[in-house]
Amino acid sequence: MKRVLVMSGMYSEKVMNHFLNPRNMGEIKDADGVGTVGNPICGDLMTIYIKVKNGKITDVKFKTFGCVAAIATSSMITELAKGKTLDEASRITRDNVANELDGLPPIKMHCSNLAADALREAIKDYRNKTKK
Amino acid sequence: MKKVYMDYASTTPVDKEVIDAMMPYFATCYGNASSIHSFGRDAYDAVEKSRSKVADLLGADAEEVIFTAGGTESDNMAIKGLAYSNKDKRGSKGPHIITSAIEHPAVLETCKHLEKQGFKVVYLPVDKYGFVKTEELEASISKDTFLVSIMYANNEIGTIEPVEEIGKIAREHGVFFHTDAVQAIGKNPIDVDKLNIDLLSVSSHKIYGPKGVGALYIRKGVKIQPIIHGGGHERGLRSSTYNTPGIVGFGKACEIAQKRIEKDAEHFRNLRDRLIKDVLKIEESYLNGHPTKRLANNAHFRFTAIEGESLNLMLDEMGIAAATGSACSSKKLQASHVLIAIGLDPAEAHGSLRFSLGRGTTKEDVSYVLDVLPGIVERLRKMSPLWNR
Numbered sequence: 001m002k003r004v005l006v007m008s009g010m011y012s013e014k015v016m017n018h019f020l021n022p023r024n025m026g027e028i029k030d031a032d033g034v035g036t037v038g039n040p041i042c043g044d045l046m047t048i049y050i051k052v053k054n055g056k057i058t059d060v061k062f063k064t065f066g067c068v069a070a071i072a073t074s075s076m077i078t079e080l081a082k083g084k085t086l087d088e089a090s091r092i093t094r095d096n097v098a099n100e101l102d103g104l105p106p107i108k109m110h111c112s113n114l115a116a117d118a119l120r121e122a123i124k125d126y127r128n129k130t131k132k
Numbered sequence: 133m134k135k136v137y138m139d140y141a142s143t144t145p146v147d148k149e150v151i152d153a154m155m156p157y158f159a160t161c162y163g164n165a166s167s168i169h170s171f172g173r174d175a176y177d178a179v180e181k182s183r184s185k186v187a188d189l190l191g192a193d194a195e196e197v198i199f200t201a202g203g204t205e206s207d208n209m210a211i212k213g214l215a216y217s218n219k220d221k222r223g224s225k226g227p228h229i230i231t232s233a234i235e236h237p238a239v240l241e242t243c244k245h246l247e248k249q250g251f252k253v254v255y256l257p258v259d260k261y262g263f264v265k266t267e268e269l270e271a272s273i274s275k276d277t278f279l280v281s282i283m284y285a286n287n288e289i290g291t292i293e294p295v296e297e298i299g300k301i302a303r304e305h306g307v308f309f310h311t312d313a314v315q316a317i318g319k320n321p322i323d324v325d326k327l328n329i330d331l332l333s334v335s336s337h338k339i340y341g342p343k344g345v346g347a348l349y350i351r352k353g354v355k356i357q358p359i360i361h362g363g364g365h366e367r368g369l370r371s372s373t374y375n376t377p378g379i380v381g382f383g384k385a386c387e388i389a390q391k392r393i394e395k396d397a398e399h400f401r402n403l404r405d406r407l408i409k410d411v412l413k414i415e416e417s418y419l420n421g422h423p424t425k426r427l428a429n430n431a432h433f434r435f436t437a438i439e440g441e442s443l444n445l446m447l448d449e450m451g452i453a454a455a456t457g458s459a460c461s462s463k464k465l466q467a468s469h470v471l472i473a474i475g476l477d478p479a480e481a482h483g484s485l486r487f488s489l490g491r492g493t494t495k496e497d498v499s500y501v502l503d504v505l506p507g508i509v510e511r512l513r514k515m516s517p518l519w520n521r
Contacts, residue, residue, distance in 0.1 A: 011445075019442070020449055025515055040479035040518060043439055043467070047517045063517040067441040071515065 012102035015072040022071055024078035026061045033129065035121025037114045044070045044111060048077065048118040052126050057081050057089055060122075062115070069104050069112035073097050077115035086123050092116050135451040136497045140338075140429060140490030141287060141315060142455055146381065147340040153384040154342065157377040165374035166365065175376045182383025186347050189386040190332060191323035198348045198366045199379050203314040206333035206348040207238035209370065210310045211281055213356030214331070215246050218278040228252045228276040232264050232293075233473040235283055236312055238333075240469075243281075252276065261422040262291035262474050266301060273305045280309050284316035284332075288457055288470040288486060289421030290430025292320065299328030308354060314338055314346075318389035319397055319428050330354050336378065340491065341385030345378035392491075400429035400489045403498050407431050407487060410502045414509055415521070420471065420484060429489040434471075437519035438512040439482045446508045447485075452501055455486040479518075 011019070031049035038044040044066035051059035060081045062074040076097050081089045094113045098104045104113060137145075157178060163171025165179045184194045200206045211229070218227050231243055233255045243253045254272045256264050264282055273280075280302045285292045295311060302309035310331035313322060318339035324332060331354065335346040350356060350369075362371030389396075408419055408431050416436035435443070440456030447454055457468030467481035476484075487501065513519040 016445075016449075019445065022515065036517070040482070041477070043478070043482040045517055063515060065437060065516040065518045066439050068445050070439075071442060 010105070011068055011072070012104075014100075014102045015068065015104065018072035018075040018101065019068045022062075022075040024061045024075065024082070025063070027063060028059060028061050031061075031122075033122040033124075033126030035118045035123070035125055037118045037121055038066065038070075040065060042111060043067060044114060046070060046074050046114055046118045048074070048115070048122040050081070050119075050122045050126060052086065055085050055087075057084055057086065060119075062118075067108070067112050069108040070114065072101055073104075073113050073115040074118070076100050077119050081119055086126070090120055090123055092119060133451045134500055135453075136500055137453045138487040138489060138493065138497070138501065139453045139455050140493075141290075141427075141486065141488035143337050143343065144340045144490055145492065146337075146342055147385060147388060149388060150341055150381045150384045154377040154381040157380050161376070163376075165376055166363070175374065178376060178380050179374050182379045182386075185383035185386045185390075186334070187349075189317060189322070189390045190334070190349050191325055192349050193352065196324075196349055196352055198350060198370050199374070199382075200346045200348055200370060201344055201372075201375070202337070202346040203236075203312065203333050203335035204238040206335070206346050207236070207281075207310075207312055208242050209348050209359050210331040210333060210350075210356070211239065211242045211279065212246065212359050213369075214279050214308055214310070214354075215251055216357035216359075217355050226250055226252045226276060227278055228254070228274060229279045229281065230254045230256060230269060230272050230277060230307075231281045232256045232258060232283070234258050234262055234286055234288075234291075234470045235281070236287055236314070239281055239283070239312055256282075258291075258473050260475050261425070262286050262289050262470065263422070263425075264293055264298065266294055266297045269298060270301050270305075273301070273307060277305070277307050280307055282309075282311060284311045284313040284322070285320065285427050286421070286470060287315045288468060289432045289474065290315075290426035290488075291421045292316070292425050292427065295329070296327050302330075303328040315427060317386075318393060319400070321393060324349055324351070331356075336382035336385055339385045339389045342378050342381040345375055345382045347382070396491060397428040399491070400493070403493055403495065404429060404431050404487075404489050407489075407498050407501065411505060414506050417509070420474065420476070427488075431487045431489075432484065433487075434476070434480055434484040435509050435513075436480075436483060437516045438509060440484050442512055443483070443485055443508060446512065447501075447504065450504045450508070452504060455488070457481060457484045457486070 028049035046064040064074040163175040165175040332349040337343040420432040471481035
């Protein structure tokens, strides 16, 4: 049975899968862009690292302190971003991430669904660095 | 997969003997305990026998026990009921309640509700272990104070409050003392007379009884207003048809708890102490609450740089059931008020985890948790940008 009891605050199977088997977890030491969002006081802090070649994201990794939703959305954004152009990747929204995970409990939509923001921060960081 | 339940503070399984005691009252002895015929009288007898059993566990008289639908209702009834009786009896500044910052929401939210109706409430701070400071309590009592409501033991961190001292202070000042003993019964022997307790809330499902039944002890002579009106059951204090099977089960659970209380506490403590000792071997792990003045079955930890909901659900994935005070698992998205009150910062509070042991907990269960937990903590720390070791 698919566990999509989003209304009752439970997580979808896909969320649990990404939480328990996070994709692209870790750091990129020589990252071209790094974005951090969130605040440990709220219980969520995530950092996204990207490698960029010819305007495309060739590698992406994350590190996250936070709840199940925070970890799963971080993992999902790395999958969504990999191979995309910077412009395409910038257009990924929080809703895209949540939809790809078969939804998130409503209460988690705002607090823990920060991965798209972290990715945009990483892209901004890359663009700021390469401007010079 | 191995399954380990270590969330007995949340609820307990119903004891087999309790189920057996309850069974006749569903379909055989189903009368309404308020009815005058033999069906009703049989149910009535069963309710009254249970009342005595609950009273015995508390050192009370049977007529001082009122059945309710659980701990939350008992807390509401005690505090609102006493507040409504004392509305006009005190000085000019408004009737006054003293409670603590770490009470269960059943008490805190009831007090907040009464504040909106003009009652004054003092929420006493606690020290780093979660103890109410009795000097501060005494200093807060004024001529307007009619009630002190301090929990017997905290449901999250397990800290046992200085109930005897609080009872003494309240009595000396002529103030009623209510205590939420939902977590304490069955683990700590309670004597309402010795402790000068005037009102005390208990719940059945925390002591291997059925859910949906509890009781409020009300000392003889203490007048409270009912909060549930109707057919006048329980001497008019709590109307509603008797939940005979539930009450019978609760009575049986109390009887068993009284027999086992010492054995149980020793069993919990032995396993719990081993759990604490070995969990604290994990780097940057800490025990919340007091090392010894805590419920025998409670172990409450925090781990730097990880978040409690993630920890809890990774344990769940390994078959282990625990609880967390993390904001992310609460409906309000705020870190536990108890952990904040003992001085943890929100980030620390998010990384907390409660194990609560019970009669069914075995040495093997503790070993299994000790096998699994360090790896999960390590795994989450590897993911965490806050962990740079």
